[in-house]
Amino acid sequence: MSNENIYNPHVSIDCVVFGFNGEKLKVLLIERTIKENNGLYNDKKLPGSIIFADEDLDTAASRVLNELTGLKNIYLSQFHSFGNPKRTENPRDILWLENTTQLKIGRIVTVGYVALIKIDRKIQFKNENTTANWFDLNEVLKMNLAFDHSEIIHKGLEYIRHNMDIEPHLLFELLPRKFTISQLRILYDTVHQSRSDVRNFQKKVAQWPYVVPLDEMETGVSHRAARLYKYRKTK
Amino acid sequence: MSNENIYNPHVSIDCVVFGFNGEKLKVLLIERTIKENNGLYNDKKLPGSIIFADEDLDTAASRVLNELTGLKNIYLSQFHSFGNPKRTENPRDILWLENTTQLKIGRIVTVGYVALIKIDRKIQFKNENTTANWFDLNEVLKMNLAFDHSEIIHKGLEYIRHNMDIEPHLLFELLPRKFTISQLRILYDTVHQSRSDVRNFQKKVAQWPYVVPLDEMETGVSHRAARLYKYRKTK
DNA sequence: GCAAAAGTGTTTCTACTACACCCATGG
DNA sequence: CCATGGGTGTAGTAGAAACACTTTTGC
Numbered sequence: 001m002s003n004e005n006i007y008n009p010h011v012s013i014d015c016v017v018f019g020f021n022g023e024k025l026k027v028l029l030i031e032r033t034i035k036e037n038n039g040l041y042n043d044k045k046l047p048g049s050i051i052f053a054d055e056d057l058d059t060a061a062s063r064v065l066n067e068l069t070g071l072k073n074i075y076l077s078q079f080h081s082f083g084n085p086k087r088t089e090n091p092r093d094i095l096w097l098e099n100t101t102q103l104k105i106g107r108i109v110t111v112g113y114v115a116l117i118k119i120d121r122k123i124q125f126k127n128e129n130t131t132a133n134w135f136d137l138n139e140v141l142k143m144n145l146a147f148d149h150s151e152i153i154h155k156g157l158e159y160i161r162h163n164m165d166i167e168p169h170l171l172f173e174l175l176p177r178k179f180t181i182s183q184l185r186i187l188y189d190t191v192h193q194s195r196s197d198v199r200n201f202q203k204k205v206a207q208w209p210y211v212v213p214l215d216e217m218e219t220g221v222s223h224r225a226a227r228l229y230k231y232r233k234t235k
Numbered sequence: 236m237s238n239e240n241i242y243n244p245h246v247s248i249d250c251v252v253f254g255f256n257g258e259k260l261k262v263l264l265i266e267r268t269i270k271e272n273n274g275l276y277n278d279k280k281l282p283g284s285i286i287f288a289d290e291d292l293d294t295a296a297s298r299v300l301n302e303l304t305g306l307k308n309i310y311l312s313q314f315h316s317f318g319n320p321k322r323t324e325n326p327r328d329i330l331w332l333e334n335t336t337q338l339k340i341g342r343i344v345t346v347g348y349v350a351l352i353k354i355d356r357k358i359q360f361k362n363e364n365t366t367a368n369w370f371d372l373n374e375v376l377k378m379n380l381a382f383d384h385s386e387i388i389h390k391g392l393e394y395i396r397h398n399m400d401i402e403p404h405l406l407f408e409l410l411p412r413k414f415t416i417s418q419l420r421i422l423y424d425t426v427h428q429s430r431s432d433v434r435n436f437q438k439k440v441a442q443w444p445y446v447v448p449l450d451e452m453e454t455g456v457s458h459r460a461a462r463l464y465k466y467r468k469t470k
Numbered sequence: 471g472c473a474a475a476a477g478t479g480t481t482t483c484t485a486c487t488a489c490a491c492c493c494a495t496g497g
Numbered sequence: 498c499c500a501t502g503g504g505t506g507t508a509g510t511a512g513a514a515a516c517a518c519t520t521t522t523g524c
Binding site for chain 1: 243245246286288289290291292313315316317318319320341342344346
């Protein structure tokens, strides 16, 4: 028996959604407005949700992303859980939770997921009263976010850096379907906090069998056009 | 206000405790006996506990290990959370939980931790009605354990393999305080599923500044005695 | 003296680094 | 014709892999 509409108010998931605009890493955040005695308070939070009573964690994370963006088949990976009892202790956060869920909320343990999205996929907000936007990762790391979401983003970033190091395939989740080597290199260097040599990087990529050249060039640039490449899965 | 004796029956932690006997990886499991209509049923489970209402996840994991072994300062690392609603669906598991906790249990999300213990540390079982034993990892992987504990061990193993790959310091959590290069190599190869060349391994270790030779040799072996080494932390 | 594991060097191969110039295109 | 980024090769270095024999000890 499935109780799809009954929430479990003890466990939530939060998604750190990364994008790449060709230059910098971006994070998707939700605008939050709280009515307080003396007016409105605005800040930002990660996309997330408490889980349904009968819902798996991975499913909850997919659901949140689908509700937010309309997209399916997004790369998603669980990376860490956060259970400090103080994480839901800020009165502003408690108020917001109880208003949003209409439930009496105690302590919540949250499970962190990282998602990777091609930023050029057109995102359709299904939910009218949610505003989400991409922010520069570097800006976000300085912001004061809801709950412990700053900490979650830090850990998520660490996780994804580490993982892309050993699994280069993940880079292509962030690049457009057709990309130039230079875009790939800038992303690679952003993630690895490195500055690769252009020639050495070309050589490296040349031996990645899953990066295949197309018979197509970049257009609309005021300099020599770069060749486009695509990613092809190899098992 | 701290409610140290109130359980939160929605979230638990489970510890995959690894040891190394000089030859094989071992896992610490708890014997479990369940009274059923037609007699007693015996199986094994991971050390774990539901968390206290006001307790951090890491703290709960330390508590469980301390209650079980009497040891403090054990290497502990969170690796994955398991929330499939079906994981607490087996009537045998539900019965055991409700008998053990005296609480009405619904669904439980569990947070998996890996712990590394020097197997020669003498373990003091504080709790009289708990029996814990070391089992060969390979045997354990074939056993039918309580809940989803087999899956948890698989993931924990994967995690620790991966982590020791990039952080060789962790190897020394499993070795005795004084060890031979050959013990180190066997552990290394067990973890990495490799077969290192003896000479190349000696060279590799020689450039690890944190492995320092002692003026002491192995005793009681019926062949040439090997030099003993110790691990020294480097920041 | 034999069984069993300890300990020791050299060569090869591979992967990564450093480094500078000509090319194509748009304006 | 100039500004902008695209694209290419070679030489050096450092780390990993392959490979066999002598040493020490207990029995």
